[in-house]
Amino acid sequence: MLSASGTTIFEAMSALAREHGAVNLGQGFPDDRGRLDLRRAAADYVIDGHNQYPPMMGLPALRQAVAAHDRRFYGLEVDWQSEVLVTSGATEALCDCFLGLLEAGDEVVLLEPAYDTYAPVIRRLGAIPRPVRLVPPAWSLPYDELAAAFSPRTKLLVLNSPMNPCGKVFSRDELAVLAELILRHDAFAVCDEVYEHLVFGAARHIPLMTLPGMRDRVLRIGSAGKTFSITGWKIGYITGPAALLRPVTKAHQFVTFTTAPNLQHAVALGLGLDDEYFAGIAAPLARGRDRLVTGLTALGMPTLPCDGTYFVVLDVTRWLRPGEDDIAFCRRLVAEAGVVLIPMSAFYESGPPRHLVRACFCKEDATIDAALDRLRTWVAVQRT
Numbered sequence: 605m606l607s608a609s610g611t612t613i614f615e616a617m618s619a620l621a622r623e624h625g626a627v628n629l630g631q632g633f634p635d636d637r638g639r640l641d642l643r644r645a646a647a648d649y650v651i652d653g654h655n656q657y658p659p660m661m662g663l664p665a666l667r668q669a670v671a672a673h674d675r676r677f678y679g680l681e682v683d684w685q686s687e688v689l690v691t692s693g694a695t696e697a698l699c700d701c702f703l704g705l706l707e708a709g710d711e712v713v714l715l716e717p718a719y720d721t722y723a724p725v726i727r728r729l730g731a732i733p734r735p736v737r738l739v740p741p742a743w744s745l746p747y748d749e750l751a752a753a754f755s756p757r758t759k760l761l762v763l764n765s766p767m768n769p770c771g772k773v774f775s776r777d778e779l780a781v782l783a784e785l786i787l788r789h790d791a792f793a794v795c796d797e798v799y800e801h802l803v804f805g806a807a808r809h810i811p812l813m814t815l816p817g818m819r820d821r822v823l824r825i826g827s828a829g830k831t832f833s834i835t836g837w838k839i840g841y842i843t844g845p846a847a848l849l850r851p852v853t854k855a856h857q858f859v860t861f862t863t864a865p866n867l868q869h870a871v872a873l874g875l876g877l878d879d880e881y882f883a884g885i886a887a888p889l890a891r892g893r894d895r896l897v898t899g900l901t902a903l904g905m906p907t908l909p910c911d912g913t914y915f916v917v918l919d920v921t922r923w924l925r926p927g928e929d930d931i932a933f934c935r936r937l938v939a940e941a942g943v944v945l946i947p948m949s950a951f952y953e954s955g956p957p958r959h960l961v962r963a964c965f966c967k968e969d970a971t972i973d974a975a976l977d978r979l980r981t982w983v984a985v986q987r988t
Protein backbone atom coordinates (compact mmCIF):
# COMPACT_ATOMS: atom_id res chain seq x y z
CA MET A 605 0.00 0.00 0.00
CA LEU A 606 1.08 3.56 -0.54
CA SER A 607 -0.25 4.48 2.89
CA ALA A 608 3.33 4.44 4.18
CA SER A 609 4.11 7.37 1.87
CA GLY A 610 3.47 10.77 3.41
CA THR A 611 1.90 13.75 1.67
CA THR A 612 4.68 15.37 -0.38
CA ILE A 613 6.78 17.91 1.47
CA PHE A 614 5.80 20.55 -1.12
CA GLU A 615 2.11 20.18 -0.37
CA ALA A 616 2.75 20.09 3.38
CA MET A 617 4.93 23.21 3.30
CA SER A 618 2.53 25.09 1.01
CA ALA A 619 -0.28 24.32 3.47
CA LEU A 620 1.91 25.71 6.27
CA ALA A 621 2.60 28.79 4.14
CA ARG A 622 -1.14 29.44 3.80
CA GLU A 623 -1.70 28.86 7.51
CA HIS A 624 1.03 31.31 8.56
CA GLY A 625 0.58 33.82 5.72
CA ALA A 626 4.21 33.06 4.86
CA VAL A 627 6.19 33.99 1.74
CA ASN A 628 6.40 30.72 -0.15
CA LEU A 629 9.85 30.00 -1.58
CA GLY A 630 9.04 26.31 -1.24
CA GLN A 631 7.01 24.90 -4.10
CA GLY A 632 8.40 25.59 -7.58
CA PHE A 633 5.73 27.62 -9.33
CA PRO A 634 6.50 30.96 -10.97
CA ASP A 635 4.79 34.27 -10.18
CA ASP A 636 4.89 34.83 -13.96
CA ARG A 637 1.35 34.22 -15.30
CA GLY A 638 2.48 32.79 -18.62
CA ARG A 639 2.02 34.26 -22.11
CA LEU A 640 -1.35 35.77 -22.87
CA ASP A 641 -1.40 34.42 -26.45
CA LEU A 642 -1.08 30.84 -25.20
CA ARG A 643 -3.67 31.32 -22.46
CA ARG A 644 -6.05 32.86 -24.99
CA ALA A 645 -5.43 30.03 -27.48
CA ALA A 646 -6.34 27.50 -24.80
CA ALA A 647 -9.52 29.38 -23.93
CA ASP A 648 -10.56 29.84 -27.58
CA TYR A 649 -10.07 26.15 -28.31
CA VAL A 650 -12.55 25.29 -25.57
CA ILE A 651 -15.05 27.92 -26.69
CA ASP A 652 -14.72 26.72 -30.28
CA GLY A 653 -15.90 23.30 -29.16
CA HIS A 654 -12.79 21.08 -29.15
CA ASN A 655 -13.74 19.32 -25.95
CA GLN A 656 -13.87 15.60 -26.65
CA TYR A 657 -11.20 12.92 -26.18
CA PRO A 658 -8.18 13.72 -28.30
CA PRO A 659 -6.05 10.86 -29.73
CA MET A 660 -4.45 8.71 -27.05
CA MET A 661 -0.86 9.61 -27.98
CA GLY A 662 -1.69 13.31 -28.16
CA LEU A 663 -2.90 15.83 -30.74
CA PRO A 664 -0.89 15.42 -33.97
CA ALA A 665 -0.14 19.16 -33.86
CA LEU A 666 1.56 18.81 -30.48
CA ARG A 667 3.43 15.62 -31.34
CA GLN A 668 4.70 17.29 -34.51
CA ALA A 669 5.68 20.36 -32.49
CA VAL A 670 7.62 18.22 -29.99
CA ALA A 671 9.47 16.48 -32.85
CA ALA A 672 10.25 19.85 -34.47
CA HIS A 673 11.42 21.24 -31.11
CA ASP A 674 13.79 18.29 -30.60
CA ARG A 675 15.22 18.77 -34.08
CA ARG A 676 15.55 22.56 -33.66
CA PHE A 677 17.31 22.50 -30.28
CA TYR A 678 19.17 19.20 -30.24
CA GLY A 679 19.40 17.98 -33.85
CA LEU A 680 17.36 14.89 -32.97
CA GLU A 681 15.39 13.29 -35.80
CA VAL A 682 12.16 12.04 -34.27
CA ASP A 683 9.18 10.34 -35.92
CA TRP A 684 6.24 12.23 -34.42
CA GLN A 685 3.83 9.36 -35.03
CA SER A 686 5.68 6.59 -33.22
CA GLU A 687 8.27 8.39 -31.07
CA VAL A 688 6.33 11.10 -29.22
CA LEU A 689 3.76 10.64 -26.45
CA VAL A 690 1.84 13.48 -24.78
CA THR A 691 1.08 13.02 -21.08
CA SER A 692 -0.62 14.87 -18.24
CA GLY A 693 2.59 16.49 -17.05
CA ALA A 694 6.06 15.09 -16.57
CA THR A 695 4.75 13.44 -13.41
CA GLU A 696 2.52 11.17 -15.46
CA ALA A 697 5.29 10.68 -18.00
CA LEU A 698 7.63 9.43 -15.28
CA CYS A 699 4.98 7.14 -13.86
CA ASP A 700 4.18 5.74 -17.33
CA CYS A 701 7.87 5.05 -17.97
CA PHE A 702 8.23 3.16 -14.71
CA LEU A 703 4.91 1.31 -15.10
CA GLY A 704 5.63 0.40 -18.69
CA LEU A 705 9.23 -0.73 -18.31
CA LEU A 706 9.92 -2.05 -14.83
CA GLU A 707 9.46 -5.61 -13.54
CA ALA A 708 9.71 -6.66 -9.90
CA GLY A 709 13.36 -7.08 -8.99
CA ASP A 710 14.67 -4.68 -11.63
CA GLU A 711 17.17 -2.16 -10.29
CA VAL A 712 17.01 1.56 -10.99
CA VAL A 713 20.00 3.83 -10.45
CA LEU A 714 18.96 7.23 -9.07
CA LEU A 715 21.16 10.24 -8.49
CA GLU A 716 20.52 11.99 -5.19
CA PRO A 717 19.29 14.52 -4.26
CA ALA A 718 16.45 13.07 -6.37
CA TYR A 719 13.05 14.52 -7.24
CA ASP A 720 10.68 12.98 -4.75
CA THR A 721 8.30 11.11 -7.07
CA TYR A 722 10.84 8.64 -8.49
CA ALA A 723 11.63 6.25 -5.65
CA PRO A 724 8.11 5.66 -4.21
CA VAL A 725 6.69 4.63 -7.59
CA ILE A 726 9.71 2.49 -8.44
CA ARG A 727 9.46 0.71 -5.10
CA ARG A 728 5.69 0.26 -5.42
CA LEU A 729 6.31 -1.68 -8.64
CA GLY A 730 8.61 -4.08 -6.80
CA ALA A 731 11.69 -2.59 -8.44
CA ILE A 732 14.68 -1.49 -6.37
CA PRO A 733 16.03 2.08 -6.27
CA ARG A 734 19.86 2.20 -6.12
CA PRO A 735 20.64 5.77 -5.01
CA VAL A 736 24.03 7.34 -5.70
CA ARG A 737 24.78 10.62 -3.95
CA LEU A 738 26.21 13.59 -5.74
CA VAL A 739 28.81 15.29 -3.61
CA PRO A 740 28.15 18.89 -2.52
CA PRO A 741 29.11 21.66 -2.83
CA ALA A 742 29.76 21.12 -6.58
CA TRP A 743 27.31 18.18 -6.73
CA SER A 744 29.99 16.10 -8.42
CA LEU A 745 29.47 12.52 -9.58
CA PRO A 746 31.25 9.96 -7.38
CA TYR A 747 32.43 7.79 -10.27
CA ASP A 748 33.40 4.69 -8.27
CA GLU A 749 30.14 4.61 -6.36
CA LEU A 750 28.23 5.18 -9.57
CA ALA A 751 29.93 2.26 -11.29
CA ALA A 752 29.29 0.07 -8.23
CA ALA A 753 25.57 0.93 -8.27
CA PHE A 754 25.15 -0.63 -11.72
CA SER A 755 24.68 -4.42 -11.80
CA PRO A 756 23.41 -7.11 -14.19
CA ARG A 757 19.92 -6.34 -12.80
CA THR A 758 20.04 -2.63 -13.64
CA LYS A 759 17.16 -1.82 -15.98
CA LEU A 760 17.16 1.97 -15.80
CA LEU A 761 19.07 5.06 -14.88
CA VAL A 762 16.90 8.03 -13.97
CA LEU A 763 18.70 11.23 -14.87
CA ASN A 764 17.36 14.68 -14.06
CA SER A 765 19.33 17.40 -15.82
CA PRO A 766 19.03 20.32 -15.22
CA MET A 767 18.55 18.90 -11.75
CA ASN A 768 15.95 19.75 -9.13
CA PRO A 769 16.68 20.48 -6.28
CA CYS A 770 20.35 21.39 -6.69
CA GLY A 771 20.45 23.33 -9.98
CA LYS A 772 23.16 21.09 -11.45
CA VAL A 773 23.48 20.85 -15.24
CA PHE A 774 25.39 17.69 -16.24
CA SER A 775 28.41 18.23 -18.47
CA ARG A 776 29.16 16.29 -21.63
CA ASP A 777 31.97 14.43 -19.84
CA GLU A 778 29.63 13.36 -17.04
CA LEU A 779 26.99 12.30 -19.55
CA ALA A 780 29.61 10.27 -21.43
CA VAL A 781 30.37 8.32 -18.24
CA LEU A 782 26.67 7.64 -17.71
CA ALA A 783 26.24 6.58 -21.34
CA GLU A 784 29.17 4.19 -21.08
CA LEU A 785 27.67 2.55 -17.98
CA ILE A 786 24.26 2.23 -19.65
CA LEU A 787 25.81 0.54 -22.68
CA ARG A 788 28.04 -1.72 -20.60
CA HIS A 789 25.04 -2.94 -18.59
CA ASP A 790 22.59 -3.08 -21.48
CA ALA A 791 20.33 -0.68 -19.56
CA PHE A 792 18.07 2.25 -20.49
CA ALA A 793 17.60 5.79 -19.20
CA VAL A 794 14.61 7.89 -18.29
CA CYS A 795 15.75 11.49 -18.63
CA ASP A 796 13.70 14.05 -16.76
CA GLU A 797 14.54 17.23 -18.67
CA VAL A 798 11.66 19.45 -17.58
CA TYR A 799 14.08 22.35 -16.95
CA GLU A 800 15.74 21.99 -20.37
CA HIS A 801 15.35 25.70 -21.22
CA LEU A 802 16.10 27.04 -17.74
CA VAL A 803 19.90 27.06 -17.87
CA PHE A 804 22.09 30.02 -16.91
CA GLY A 805 25.38 31.60 -17.96
CA ALA A 806 27.87 29.39 -19.77
CA ALA A 807 26.12 26.14 -18.83
CA ARG A 808 24.43 24.24 -21.68
CA HIS A 809 21.76 21.57 -21.49
CA ILE A 810 22.80 18.46 -23.39
CA PRO A 811 20.22 15.67 -23.62
CA LEU A 812 21.76 12.27 -22.83
CA MET A 813 19.84 11.06 -25.88
CA THR A 814 22.23 12.96 -28.16
CA LEU A 815 25.31 11.01 -27.00
CA PRO A 816 26.63 8.12 -29.11
CA GLY A 817 24.67 4.91 -28.57
CA MET A 818 21.91 6.62 -26.56
CA ARG A 819 19.26 7.36 -29.21
CA ASP A 820 17.73 3.89 -28.80
CA ARG A 821 18.11 3.70 -25.04
CA VAL A 822 16.69 6.96 -23.74
CA LEU A 823 13.21 8.28 -23.01
CA ARG A 824 13.42 12.06 -22.82
CA ILE A 825 10.74 13.90 -20.83
CA GLY A 826 9.82 17.58 -21.21
CA SER A 827 7.14 19.72 -19.57
CA ALA A 828 5.25 22.75 -20.85
CA GLY A 829 4.77 23.78 -17.23
CA LYS A 830 8.39 24.87 -16.90
CA THR A 831 9.02 26.00 -20.47
CA PHE A 832 6.00 28.32 -20.57
CA SER A 833 5.49 29.14 -16.86
CA ILE A 834 2.16 27.31 -16.72
CA THR A 835 2.78 24.62 -14.12
CA GLY A 836 -0.94 24.01 -13.50
CA TRP A 837 -1.57 22.88 -17.07
CA LYS A 838 0.27 19.60 -16.59
CA ILE A 839 1.26 18.95 -20.19
CA GLY A 840 4.28 16.70 -20.55
CA TYR A 841 5.84 14.95 -23.52
CA ILE A 842 8.07 11.93 -23.95
CA THR A 843 10.40 11.42 -26.88
CA GLY A 844 11.89 7.97 -27.36
CA PRO A 845 12.50 5.08 -29.74
CA ALA A 846 9.25 3.41 -30.77
CA ALA A 847 10.13 0.04 -29.23
CA LEU A 848 10.74 1.64 -25.83
CA LEU A 849 7.83 4.05 -26.06
CA ARG A 850 5.30 1.30 -26.91
CA PRO A 851 5.04 -0.23 -23.40
CA VAL A 852 5.09 3.28 -21.92
CA THR A 853 2.11 4.20 -24.11
CA LYS A 854 0.29 1.11 -22.77
CA ALA A 855 0.76 2.50 -19.26
CA HIS A 856 -0.50 5.92 -20.39
CA GLN A 857 -3.63 4.34 -21.86
CA PHE A 858 -4.51 2.89 -18.46
CA VAL A 859 -3.42 5.85 -16.31
CA THR A 860 -5.01 8.88 -18.02
CA PHE A 861 -5.58 7.70 -21.63
CA THR A 862 -5.36 11.27 -22.85
CA THR A 863 -4.84 14.92 -21.90
CA ALA A 864 -6.95 18.11 -22.20
CA PRO A 865 -7.07 19.02 -25.93
CA ASN A 866 -7.17 22.80 -25.53
CA LEU A 867 -4.00 22.80 -23.46
CA GLN A 868 -2.27 20.51 -25.95
CA HIS A 869 -3.26 22.85 -28.76
CA ALA A 870 -1.86 25.91 -26.95
CA VAL A 871 1.38 24.13 -26.04
CA ALA A 872 1.83 23.15 -29.70
CA LEU A 873 1.72 26.86 -30.54
CA GLY A 874 4.16 27.55 -27.72
CA LEU A 875 6.73 25.01 -28.91
CA GLY A 876 6.59 26.71 -32.30
CA LEU A 877 7.48 30.15 -30.90
CA ASP A 878 10.54 31.84 -32.37
CA ASP A 879 14.10 31.44 -31.10
CA GLU A 880 13.87 34.79 -29.35
CA TYR A 881 11.26 33.43 -26.95
CA PHE A 882 13.34 30.38 -26.00
CA ALA A 883 16.55 32.42 -25.74
CA GLY A 884 14.79 34.77 -23.32
CA ILE A 885 13.33 32.23 -20.87
CA ALA A 886 16.37 31.85 -18.62
CA ALA A 887 17.48 35.50 -18.18
CA PRO A 888 14.74 36.63 -15.75
CA LEU A 889 15.24 33.45 -13.73
CA ALA A 890 19.00 34.01 -13.56
CA ARG A 891 18.29 37.53 -12.28
CA GLY A 892 15.95 36.08 -9.63
CA ARG A 893 18.66 33.60 -8.63
CA ASP A 894 21.24 36.39 -8.31
CA ARG A 895 18.88 38.60 -6.31
CA LEU A 896 18.10 35.80 -3.88
CA VAL A 897 21.68 34.51 -3.63
CA THR A 898 23.07 38.01 -2.97
CA GLY A 899 20.48 38.61 -0.26
CA LEU A 900 20.94 35.24 1.41
CA THR A 901 24.72 35.48 1.37
CA ALA A 902 24.55 38.89 3.04
CA LEU A 903 22.40 37.32 5.76
CA GLY A 904 24.93 34.58 6.50
CA MET A 905 23.12 31.87 4.56
CA PRO A 906 25.66 30.77 1.95
CA THR A 907 24.36 29.11 -1.21
CA LEU A 908 25.72 26.25 -3.32
CA PRO A 909 26.41 26.58 -7.07
CA CYS A 910 23.31 26.70 -9.29
CA ASP A 911 23.37 26.67 -13.11
CA GLY A 912 19.71 26.04 -13.86
CA THR A 913 16.13 25.21 -12.76
CA TYR A 914 14.00 27.24 -10.34
CA PHE A 915 16.03 26.34 -7.25
CA VAL A 916 19.14 27.04 -5.22
CA VAL A 917 20.36 25.17 -2.15
CA LEU A 918 21.52 26.98 0.97
CA ASP A 919 23.60 25.90 3.91
CA VAL A 920 21.86 26.74 7.19
CA THR A 921 24.33 25.05 9.54
CA ARG A 922 24.90 28.30 11.40
CA TRP A 923 21.19 28.73 12.15
CA LEU A 924 20.36 25.21 13.38
CA ARG A 925 19.65 24.73 17.07
CA PRO A 926 21.55 21.88 18.76
CA GLY A 927 20.04 18.60 17.52
CA GLU A 928 17.72 20.35 15.08
CA ASP A 929 17.41 18.84 11.59
CA ASP A 930 16.44 20.52 8.32
CA ILE A 931 12.77 19.56 8.62
CA ALA A 932 12.41 21.01 12.13
CA PHE A 933 14.35 24.08 10.99
CA CYS A 934 12.04 24.71 8.02
CA ARG A 935 8.95 24.32 10.22
CA ARG A 936 10.41 26.74 12.77
CA LEU A 937 11.30 29.20 10.03
CA VAL A 938 7.71 29.30 8.76
CA ALA A 939 6.41 30.06 12.24
CA GLU A 940 9.18 32.49 13.31
CA ALA A 941 10.16 34.21 10.07
CA GLY A 942 7.12 33.65 7.85
CA VAL A 943 9.22 32.19 5.01
CA VAL A 944 8.82 28.72 3.51
CA LEU A 945 11.86 26.76 2.35
CA ILE A 946 12.09 23.02 1.60
CA PRO A 947 14.27 20.65 3.65
CA MET A 948 16.70 18.81 1.39
CA SER A 949 16.21 15.54 3.26
CA ALA A 950 12.99 15.17 1.22
CA PHE A 951 15.22 14.32 -1.74
CA TYR A 952 17.16 11.44 -0.14
CA GLU A 953 16.24 7.79 0.46
CA SER A 954 18.10 7.57 3.78
CA GLY A 955 20.73 9.30 5.90
CA PRO A 956 20.30 12.73 4.28
CA PRO A 957 22.42 15.79 4.95
CA ARG A 958 20.66 17.78 7.67
CA HIS A 959 22.06 21.24 7.06
CA LEU A 960 20.79 22.02 3.56
CA VAL A 961 17.50 23.57 2.43
CA ARG A 962 16.11 24.51 -0.98
CA ALA A 963 14.81 27.93 -1.98
CA CYS A 964 12.85 28.77 -5.10
CA PHE A 965 13.70 31.92 -7.10
CA CYS A 966 11.16 31.81 -9.97
CA LYS A 967 9.38 34.69 -8.26
CA GLU A 968 8.84 38.39 -8.82
CA ASP A 969 11.42 40.73 -7.29
CA ALA A 970 8.82 41.85 -4.74
CA THR A 971 8.30 38.27 -3.52
CA ILE A 972 12.04 37.64 -3.23
CA ASP A 973 12.54 40.97 -1.45
CA ALA A 974 9.66 40.24 0.93
CA ALA A 975 11.25 36.90 1.83
CA LEU A 976 14.66 38.54 2.33
CA ASP A 977 13.13 41.30 4.50
CA ARG A 978 11.48 38.73 6.73
CA LEU A 979 14.67 36.69 6.97
CA ARG A 980 16.64 39.84 7.82
CA THR A 981 14.29 40.57 10.72
CA TRP A 982 14.51 36.96 11.86
CA VAL A 983 18.32 36.90 11.66
CA ALA A 984 18.49 40.12 13.73
CA VAL A 985 16.41 38.44 16.46
CA GLN A 986 18.66 35.33 16.43
CA ARG A 987 21.71 37.52 16.92
CA THR A 988 20.33 39.36 19.98
Ligand SMILES: Cc1ncc(COP(=O)(O)O)c(C=O)c1O
Nearest residue numbers: 693694695719768796798827829
Ligand atom coordinates in the same frame (compact mmCIF):
# COMPACT_ATOMS: atom_id res chain seq x y z
C1 LIG B 1 12.48 17.33 -11.72
C2 LIG B 1 11.01 17.42 -11.97
N1 LIG B 1 10.41 16.47 -12.68
C3 LIG B 1 9.10 16.50 -12.91
C4 LIG B 1 8.31 17.52 -12.42
C5 LIG B 1 6.83 17.49 -12.68
O1 LIG B 1 6.49 18.18 -13.83
P1 LIG B 1 4.97 18.39 -14.24
O2 LIG B 1 4.45 19.53 -13.47
O3 LIG B 1 5.02 18.61 -15.72
O4 LIG B 1 4.25 17.13 -13.89
C6 LIG B 1 8.89 18.53 -11.67
C7 LIG B 1 8.06 19.61 -11.12
O5 LIG B 1 8.46 20.34 -10.25
C8 LIG B 1 10.28 18.48 -11.44
O6 LIG B 1 10.89 19.42 -10.70
